[in-house]
Amino acid sequence: MPVPIGSALNEWLDGNAAGLDDGRADPASLLPRLAAAGLFGIGVPAAWGGQGGEVAEAVEAIAAISSRSLAAGFVFWSQRTYIEFLLQSPNEGLRSRLLPDLLTGALAGATGLSNAMKFLAGLEALQITAAPQGAGYSLDGRMPWVTNLRPQGFHVAAAIAHADGSGAMVASLPSDAPGLRRTEDLSLLGLRGTNTAAIDLHGVKLSPDDIIHPQAGLWLPQVRPAFLGLQCGMSIGLARRALQEATERGGAAREVLRLPLGELSARLAAEEKALRDGLRALHFQARPAPLFELRIRLADIVAEAVGLELQASGGRAYLQPQGEDFARRWREAAFIPVITPSLVQLKAVLAARPEAVAGCAA
Template identity: 50%
Template structure:
């Protein structure tokens, strides 16, 4: 797909949203003035319903369509795409949850943008890969089966919208057994949201810490009672939607090389063509793997795609800087500096590239050990 055609994607699907994002992309990155407006804007454009069954209030389509929507938003504002990833991923958790009552209770407000959804499962994904222990514990309430008191916290969650949110969190049980994943409401007793974190960018994303102190939860709030098995199934959607942010940012940076003079464009034409081809290839592999369920059994292939996309984002953003010249260093004349900050975030969003590389190295070491033993 050409850069020009890609940039027309959101403008064709949701012209009012595209115009709003273009007008406010810098503000969404640098301060929290408009952070409360992002989820409603995404909802009004219908993006939160993409890939959700019509019978559940969605617009139909598949998770691949949702990945495309994240990519399209990221071309205009990475901060808004980050929020969309959080909201749409939480919606996906409900779609894949066996708790029908919880889905029926929360989904309508999430789809219309009244309620924000926060994934909160970065810690859980690292736990799944044996990177860190779970940070929240549940204690059974005596004489009340299926109820718990929860304590602990998460230091970094996006889309904790001050007007109302629900966050997914993985919880270890003091009594033993598999960890659970709960939906924790902003107004539940004992829930405390910190001030927004002092980020260097993406400041309009309602990113904060969350703490629970003797927060009462019950089976009605439980997304799954077997977090490890469920996370394996939902991880491709979690990472696939996340990779959508990289797809869109890389596409926008490559398109930005066209804003320069003919001499600069000619100097990087071969590199832009090569990166564009690579982007198309990685995008096709990502979408096929998520759609066909390949990454459930072979998560390493998804990790490798995430790493490759981060490298591509870096290379594309660097080319945009090279072709933009001094103009990109002047405030207000382009989004080059913002996209550099956005590109710098891609390697560290959980699971970070370092974590993924360590995971892949451990898998290779285990395979070599097994091969030697046999």
């Protein structure tokens, strides 16, 4: 179902997509603009300040933004996914305290659970540990890659292992916590306007009031469909735009590429439907493998779509300034396979023993 974005935001994104990608645009302006369009409230119950609806509608909104700027879509995904974490948390106090500012864009939400998703799939140990300290904990560790770490203020979700090996929890850490250090932005090839950096933790105090869920192993499978489903919105939006650009090219390419463009568009529509249906029916909570496979197929469609755009554009795509938008989409497409969990990581889980794949849903 198409989500109306508004002409003002669309025009701003079109004018700033290159700057958000190469870092020339001020990233501080992005989050408030997305919030002003009401995007963060899509799929959020009205009782909690949102517009109602479901997660599938938020996926569509991320796709609409990503079709104009994947950097903007990436930030949108981070903010909306963090909001989803709070919606699915039993910690009502934390939700009530943070959600209003998240919906207005006054506060950034960072989904620092990439390590946790790899941990859940048996690919990596948790990188943050908690030792008891008074009524709470003392945290040490590192998050090497986190997006939406807005210098104006953020909360970052983190999966944390108990130092005694008794399990793990998920908590929200504020940017102004003593002992929490945000590095300079990472030197990315693109998407440089996304406030992506690393976080170091040295003796950071964690209060029970900031725990999203005390049992990560139980909670992460519950939120993983939204985490990955919303992430798929980026692939859908980028593929749509590349297919649109290829279809609109004139000349001999229009007829030669008509069939492959039609076939790829049909494949994309089928994957979109499978994602919507699976999210609405909650199929992916008990059976994550189909969602992993869907994410892989969408990444393949993105690669094919930008390839068709290149063929339809011909040499024009390799000239400046005519090919600048295509060059940005080509770089954006190169990012899709490495978003955590990466395609290699997903394929490794799917290639494991059937009981291991089933186990990553537990």
